[in-house]
Structure formats: structure tokens, C-alpha cells
Amino acid sequence: MHGLVNRAIQGFVEDTYGRERWLEVTRRVALGFTDFDTMIDYSTEQTETLLDAISIALDKPKEAALEDIGTYLVTHPNLGPLRRLLRFGGETFLDFLLSLDDLPGRARMAVPDLDVPDLQLKALGPRRYSLVCDSPLKGYGYVVLGLLRGMADDYGALVLMDIRSGQGKSEVIDIVLVDLEFSEGRSFDLARTEKGA
Amino acid sequence: MTSHVRRRAREGFAGVEPALDLICPLHLTVGPRGIIRHVGPTLRRLHPDLIWEGSAFFDLFEICRPNDISSTNDLRAASGKRLHLRMRGMPEIGLKGVAAAYSDGAIIDLSFGIEAVNAITTFDLTSRDFSPTDLTIEMLYLLEAKTLVMDELRTANLRLRDDKLAAEQKASTDALTGLWNRRALNTLMHDSVAAANDVALIYLDLDHFKEINDHYGHDTGDRILQHTAEVLVAETRRADIVARFGGDEFVVLMHQPKSAADAIKVVERILGRLNCPICVSGKKLAVSGSIGVAWSPNYDKPTIEHLRTYADRALYAAKDAGRGTYALHQPGEIITKPCD
Numbered sequence: 001m002h003g004l005v006n007r008a009i010q011g012f013v014e015d016t017y018g019r020e021r022w023l024e025v026t027r028r029v030a031l032g033f034t035d036f037d038t039m040i041d042y043s044t045e046q047t048e049t050l051l052d053a054i055s056i057a058l059d060k061p062k063e064a065a066l067e068d069i070g071t072y073l074v075t076h077p078n079l080g081p082l083r084r085l086l087r088f089g090g091e092t093f094l095d096f097l098l099s100l101d102d103l104p105g106r107a108r109m110a111v112p113d114l115d116v117p118d119l120q121l122k123a124l125g126p127r128r129y130s131l132v133c134d135s136p137l138k139g140y141g142y143v144v145l146g147l148l149r150g151m152a153d154d155y156g157a158l159v160l161m162d163i164r165s166g167q168g169k170s171e172v173i174d175i176v177l178v179d180l181e182f183s184e185g186r187s188f189d190l191a192r193t194e195k196g197a
Numbered sequence: 198m199t200s201h202v203r204r205r206a207r208e209g210f211a212g213v214e215p216a217l218d219l220i221c222p223l224h225l226t227v228g229p230r231g232i233i234r235h236v237g238p239t240l241r242r243l244h245p246d247l248i249w250e251g252s253a254f255f256d257l258f259e260i261c262r263p264n265d266i267s268s269t270n271d272l273r274a275a276s277g278k279r280l281h282l283r284m285r286g287m288p289e290i291g292l293k294g295v296a297a298a299y300s301d302g303a304i305i306d307l308s309f310g311i312e313a314v315n316a317i318t319t320f321d322l323t324s325r326d327f328s329p330t331d332l333t334i335e336m337l338y339l340l341e342a343k344t345l346v347m348d349e350l351r352t353a354n355l356r357l358r359d360d361k362l363a364a365e366q367k368a369s370t371d372a373l374t375g376l377w378n379r380r381a382l383n384t385l386m387h388d389s390v391a392a393a394n395d396v397a398l399i400y401l402d403l404d405h406f407k408e409i410n411d412h413y414g415h416d417t418g419d420r421i422l423q424h425t426a427e428v429l430v431a432e433t434r435r436a437d438i439v440a441r442f443g444g445d446e447f448v449v450l451m452h453q454p455k456s457a458a459d460a461i462k463v464v465e466r467i468l469g470r471l472n473c474p475i476c477v478s479g480k481k482l483a484v485s486g487s488i489g490v491a492w493s494p495n496y497d498k499p500t501i502e503h504l505r506t507y508a509d510r511a512l513y514a515a516k517d518a519g520r521g522t523y524a525l526h527q528p529g530e531i532i533t534k535p536c537d
Binding site: 037038039082085110190191 | 334337342343
């Protein structure tokens with residue numbers, strides 16, 4: 001697993017629950033160090049173990065923790081730049097959904113060795129979509145779900161989403177677009193003129 | 198040209214313009230006399246108040262390269278060539294363009310090229326202002342993503358550097374006193390003497406330290422070693438090297454003291470302060486030390502090994518002469534003097 005992923009997980013715990021809680025997690029998994037490095041690869045097993053420990057330390061189901069991580073990625077001010085990068089996906093939440101196919105390619109443009117699992121969007125009818133998340137890391141779909149919830153808020157769209165198991169290790173998110181212009185959402189300028197973004 | 202032909206030419210343009218608006222939103226079309234006939238929606242945003250249609254193309258635009266284009270005919274002749282141009286009054290936004298002869302005039306498509314960021318901020322453009330095939334948005338994305346990755350790398354590098362410095366510091370510091378350790382001292386001494394400056398090498402040995410340790414315990418012994426380190430640091434200058442060589446042996450390398458007498462003054466102050474009793478775990482203890490000094494100008498191009506031998510010999514002589522004594526090594530003799 002790319003160090004950026006583990007570092008993001010660390011960021012989630014630290015920014016949401018404080019440094020002390022993070023240190024507790026590192027002791028629980030006997031990491032042997034306290035901070036992940038963004039540019040080093042770690043084993044998938046280590047990331048799995050880390051997520052299990054976080055679930056216990058935060059006293060919430062692993063799926064809920066993963067969903068929180070997804071939302072954290074696009075809503076916390078410390079990750080404003082990431083939210084901006086995702087907003088390049090399009091002008092509306094629908095544009096954004098349709099651009100998810102490009103996400104692995106876009107991620108590779110920025111960090112060539114970052115392996116973002118494939119996301120396949122299927123149109124099921126007007127305003128109804130399903131998104132298949134296929135990843136070696138089980139529960140990845142929950143991260144995507146949390147991320148989509150955060151982005152829907154960002155775009156000001158009212159969206160209903162639900163997750164179920166798909167084939168093999170995959171997870172499927174069912175999406176119903178209720179209102180694309182439900183609220184104002186947050187502004188996004190192509191060139192960086194926003195304050196604090 | 199007959200009016201019939203002119204009308205057909207205008208109709209030819211009119212037919213293609215709505216399609217061009219979608220595909221090339223930064224295009225414009227010009228007629229045979231260089232008069233603008235139509236402007237794409239994004240190009241219009243560069244100058245929303247201007248009445249574009251009917252204006253003279255060359256009044257609004259300056260073609261920087263090639264520099265010999267001043268008429269529609271020139272534009273037609275330059276079909277397919279890369280054009281560098283600017284809007285007059287907007288020198289900061291460079292444009293790239295290409296012209297194509299069409300009907301009796303020309304179609305010119307423009308692009309911001311690498312100045313896209315500048316243009317987007319200036320004209321408040323959004324992704325809808327660009328054709329879906331235009332890679333400008335991808336370029337902006339990449340620019341931002343790369344900046345982010347570079348920042349992350351820089352942070353990681355700074356962290357590594359801090360870790361490295363901390364590790365180096367740890368490897369060269371004596372944990373008990375915070376002074377340089379033996380390992381660091383060897384390197385530092387070589388560097389100092391290699392620089393061929395005048396140095397005074399001072400060896401200090403505490404008197405009867407073993408007995409203090411045995412009698413009062415190691416904690417008291419450690420406290421005395423720390424006290425000695427404090428005295429050495431306080432009585433020397435920042436540029437001097439103060440190290441714990443091991444056990445109760447300390448070394449000071451004084452950089453460029455004014456004279457041997459100057460170095461001796463420091464030595465006397467050190468011994469004097471060590472003689473003052475200190476309070477350790479409720480007990481008043483006085484510890485004395487013996488010092489041997491080697492002064493580099495006394496010798497002809499001495500190596501650090503020579504100086505160490507001389508300082509060591511002086512230290513032995515001082516110890517032989519009794520507690521609280523210092524000795525200065527000189528060629529042929531050692532001068533010992535008890536501290537007052």
C-alpha cells in the first residue's frame with residue numbers, strides 16, 4: 001500500500017481524534033514507529049491491521065470508520081487541495097460521477113506508483129447509477145461511499161446512496177440523484193484563487 | 198466580387214459558426230478585408246463589452262510571430278502555421294493560434310497555451326468555457342497535483358533531514374553530560390588541527406573520583422560528572438570543543454586563545470570552580486581535578502597525536518604533583534603548578 005494511503009489514514013485519526021489517540025493506535029498494532037512516510041510502500045496486511053486497530057480504538061465498526069475516512073479526505077481543511085483536485089472532475093455532481101472512470105488515470109498522472117483501484121459507473125436509469133468498487137483492500141467501497149457523500153455536499157447535490165456486496169471482494173454503491181442543485185455547495189475556481197483551499 | 202458571391206461567402210461562414218462555437222470556443226472568423234464576422238463564446242469573455250463583429254481584426258490583435266502578417270490574405274497564406282499573438286492592451290496574456298483559409302476569409306482558432314492559469318484567473322473562466330477535448334483543464338489539474346506532491350516530498354525530505362541530524366547528534370553526544378563524546382572528539386580534533394590554527398589541548402581528570410563513586414554511589418558520581426561538564430562549558434567559549442572522553446576524563450580543545458597565559462587562566466578558573474563544594478543529595482561535596490595542557494605554538498607543526506601525547510604527559514605530571522594541580526607541557530620540560 002502506498003505510503004500516501006497510510007499517511008491519509010494517520011491524518012484522519014490525528015485530525016479528528018487527536019495525536020494521543022493516534023499514538024494509542026500505533027501502540028495497539030506495535031508499529032515500532034509513530035509516523036507513516038508518504039513516499040514509502042507498506043504491506044497491504046499492515047494497512048489492514050492498522051484499520052482493525054482504528055476500528056477498536058474508535059469503538060466503531062470498521063465499515064463506519066472507512067466511510068468516515070472517505071468523508072474526511074474531501075471535507076477536512078487540511079486536505080483542501082485533494083478536494084480541489086476532485087472538483088476538476090466536472091461542474092456538477094453528475095459530471096463528477098461520470099469522471100470517476102478517469103480517477104485512476106488522474107491519480108497516476110500525479111503519483112505514478114499510486115494504485116487507485118478501478119471504479120466502474122453503470123447507468124441504471126434516469127438519475128440512477130451503480131458504482132462497482134473493486135480493490136484488494138476489503139472495505140474500499142466504504143471509503144468511496146464516504147468520499148461521495150462529502151463531494152455531494154461540496155457540489156450541493158442531494159443524493160441517496162447505499163452500499164452492498166458485489167462479486168468477489170467488490171462492493172457496489174447504489175446512487176440515486178434526487179436534486180443536483182439542492183443547495184449552494186462550495187465554490188470552485190479552476191485557477192487557485194480561493195482562500196485556504 | 199459580385200454581391201451574389203459575397204452573400205454566398207457570408208452564408209458559408211454562418212453555416213459553420215454554431216458548430217465552431219461548440220468545438221472551438223476560442224475561435225473567430227474574419228472576412229476578406231480583415232473585419233471580424235464572428236467570435237466564439239469564450240474568446241468573447243476576454244472583452245465582454247467590445248462589439249467584436251465589425252471590428253478590424255488587426256486593430257484588436259497583434260501577431261508577434263510570424264511578423265509579416267497584416268491582412269486576411271496573409272492569414273490565409275499562413276494557414277496551418279503556428280501563430281503567436283496578443284490582444285492589444287493585454288500584453289500579459291500570450292495566445293497561440295492557427296488560421297485556416299475558409300470561403301473568402303479565414304477562421305482563426307486560439308489557445309492560451311501555457312498561460313492558461315493566468316488567463317483563467319484574469320477572465321474568471323470555468324471548465325465550461327473550454328471544449329471537452331481541450332487539455333487545458335487536465336494541465337491545470339496536473340499543475341496542482343504536482344505542486345501538492347512536491348510539497349509532500351519536501352515535507353518528507355525535511356523530516357528525513359531532521360531525523361538524520363538527530364541521529365548524528367545522538368551518535369556524537371555523551372548521554373550523561375550532553376558534551377561531545379570520544380567518537381565525535383576524534384573527528385573534531387583532526388578538523389581543528391588540520392585547520393592549522395593555534396590550539397590549547399586541555400586534559401582534565403577528576404581526583405579520587407572512583408572513591409566518591411564507591412562511597413556515595415553512582416547517582417552522586419553522575420551528578421558530579423554533570424557538574425564538571427557545566428563548569429567546563431561555562432568557563433570556555435562557544436567555539437571551543439568540550440568533550441567527555443570516558444569515565445571521569447574530560448577534554449577541552451580551545452580554539453585560538455590569545456596566548457598560553459590566556460589558556461592557563463581558563464584552566465585556573467576551571468580548577469577553582471571545581472574546588473568549590475556543591476550540594477549533592479543533601480551532602481556538600483568538593484571535587485578537585487588535575488589538568489594537563491599542551492599549547493600548539495610551542496611545537497613545530499604538531500599533529501593532533503603529538504598534542505595528545507604532550508597533554509597526557511602533562512596530566513600525569515600534574516597528578517604526581519598532587520590534587521588540584523595543573524601542568525603545561527613544553528619541549529624539554531613540564532611546568533606544574535598547584536591551583537590557588
